[in-house]
Amino acid sequence: MLSREHYDEASRLQIFSGCRPETVAMLLEGAFLHKFPEGIDLAKEGELPDFLHVVVSGGVELYSRYRDRETTIEVIGPPNVFIAAAVVLDRPHLKSARVIQPARILMLPAASVRKALLEDAAFAARIAVELATAYRAATKDLKNQKLRTGLERLANWLTRRDSETGSTHRIVIPFDKKVLAAQLGMAPENLSRNFATLARFGVKVKGARIEIGDPVALENLAKPDPLIDDPSS
Amino acid sequence: MLSREHYDEASRLQIFSGCRPETVAMLLEGAFLHKFPEGIDLAKEGELPDFLHVVVSGGVELYSRYRDRETTIEVIGPPNVFIAAAVVLDRPHLKSARVIQPARILMLPAASVRKALLEDAAFAARIAVELATAYRAATKDLKNQKLRTGLERLANWLTRRDSETGSTHRIVIPFDKKVLAAQLGMAPENLSRNFATLARFGVKVKGARIEIGDPVALENLAKPDPLIDDPSS
DNA sequence: CGTGAGGTTGAGATCCTTCAACAGATGTGG
DNA sequence: CCACATCTGTTGAAGGATCTCAACCTCACG
Structure with missing residues (x-):
């Protein structure tokens, strides 16, 4: 009651x-x-x-x-x-x-x-x-x-999360990385490796805090599509 | 009108x-x-x-x-x-x-x-x-x-399709194999190879016609789960 | 300081894709 | 009836993506 x-x-x-x-x-x-x-x-x-x-x-x-x-x-x-x-x-x-x-x-x-x-x-x-x-x-x-590789899914998650939280190019993962890995459909080890790969695109990771050093390069890799990534569409 | x-x-x-x-x-x-x-x-x-x-x-x-x-x-x-x-x-x-x-x-x-x-x-x-x-x-x-390999998805598709069409252990794929491959989330070449692998489990393929020679072996491989495979649940 | 949980890194195996060649079936025009 | 084209599917080889297992690292916490 x-x-x-x-x-x-x-x-x-x-x-x-x-x-x-x-x-x-x-x-x-x-x-x-x-x-x-x-x-x-x-x-x-x-x-x-x-x-x-x-x-x-x-x-x-x-x-x-x-x-x-x-x-x-x-x-x-x-x-x-x-x-x-x-x-x-x-x-x-x-x-x-x-x-x-x-x-x-x-x-x-x-x-x-x-x-x-x-x-x-x-x-x-x-x-x-x-x-x-x-x-x-x-x-x-x-x-x-079905249409993206693990790296692409991660890149898109980052760009989307960034735009949802004010496009400050600074993100905080709001839960354990293994939850993020499972959500993105990859093993936790693979998430680590994909983050390492993204360093080449200006992404810096420190614990749960992430800095997007080169938003253009990241978005170029991610190639977001409104019919997949827009939460409001 | x-x-x-x-x-x-x-x-x-x-x-x-x-x-x-x-x-x-x-x-x-x-x-x-x-x-x-x-x-x-x-x-x-x-x-x-x-x-x-x-x-x-x-x-x-x-x-x-x-x-x-x-x-x-x-x-x-x-x-x-x-x-x-x-x-x-x-x-x-x-x-x-x-x-x-x-x-x-x-x-x-x-x-x-x-x-x-x-x-x-x-x-x-x-x-x-x-x-x-x-x-x-x-x-x-x-x-x-997210939880199955391509081979498992195919095995489950076969068992499900069989049970939906009267459990005669004879199936006909009702559309092109490439559509089936895309539906199952794999390349057409991979579907062929997965069919070839299933021969070891008694599955015989002739064009669009499929015979399930050993339903128990196939189901054993597929391990169907009602919370994934039951169309009615 | 040990201890444990979460995360990273390395190595090997597996799954899967891509590209290329080929086979089989079907259809068409001569 | 045959030569040819086309479409679909199969097979082979190579490389890429991903997973698993294991070791290690880091940090918070008792």
Whole structure:
């Protein structure tokens, strides 16, 4: 049960914009707004979803295992929703979710979400927008994986991250390098080697801090494509 | 404008089930139901979507280019919808679409779809289900790409295709091998070599016809995972 | 100071791509 | 009916990309 304060905060989230007040009330009825420390698992692949999760603050890593391998599918921050597809279809999670930066998470009961979907077109449309966005992000990642080499993916990650954080040409990797490696689809050792290769293009790495010495050279190598790299397209 | 006959056929499509008759009428108002021969491009990446497309029969390949490379993202048949995400968000296509088996396509005006989304919760919910399914398919493909080798992807494609077509242990590849290679994320030459490798596991290839001589051995190699390979999960 | 976790570097093996040549099937025009 | 062209797929050789295993390094922390 949410406090008055939390209720107000939650109801202002983008996911509820345009929805009927009754819909919001119903969704928040059995909702929780919890803080989670780093390392906690919020969902496990293969299990049925109990809640739709909204990241209010912090960071969450979505990852999957197969045989003895593991990969990161996505890292998400506020104000993003996750597990939406599993909730809508009432099917098992395809990905596990783990907190990688202390996070506040709003959890909406899955059954309420499915009910709201059929009762409030505005909410259904918002969920459709969320799903469409997530689908497009997955499509872009698929293109990134299939059409680029590891070095190109890294170069593009750097240019994109730089432009997202003010184009100061100074980046800080906000999580462990092995998470970045998995997200980019390469072994951690390979990430190191690719960083070493990028030194020739003016990229200096010191721990999690990265300086882009020659933005033009890097962008020339990366050859970013809006249909893969633009987060907003 | 649709004929009476086509109108009836179209209105029975799954995408309209549960929707209000007015919604269906509005959507079909400016709709087309066309036949397209093999090779025709139905959409081009980078362009804004004019129509939501529904495959009534035939096959459509969704593919993307980057630099001088090209890859197949997905091959879809009836009764699937495509370009839904671009239509919902009114953003450029991320993929091009090309007919690879003579197809009948129902085309719904994009503006009508977005209007219907806000007016009819049942339709919005159906679109959400379509998007959730497509998103999950993309997630599975991403896992397939990132967690498996080319040989494993091929082995799993064979076992999955076999079980989808009656488990007769005889498969026919329904399109060119180079399309299969691109879909599986490998060069055409590599597909040939991977087929040659699978001979050791009882797989016999003659043109587009494939015989699975030792299903157990193949499945043993493939190690299918419902969270990657089950089309219905 | 040891200890451990995260990261880097080196060496070898594997996976995969590219380029080139060739084979097989299909189709066309003479 | 044959010569030829074309398209698709196969095979070979070489090189590039990537992974694995192992050693080492660095730094924060008890």
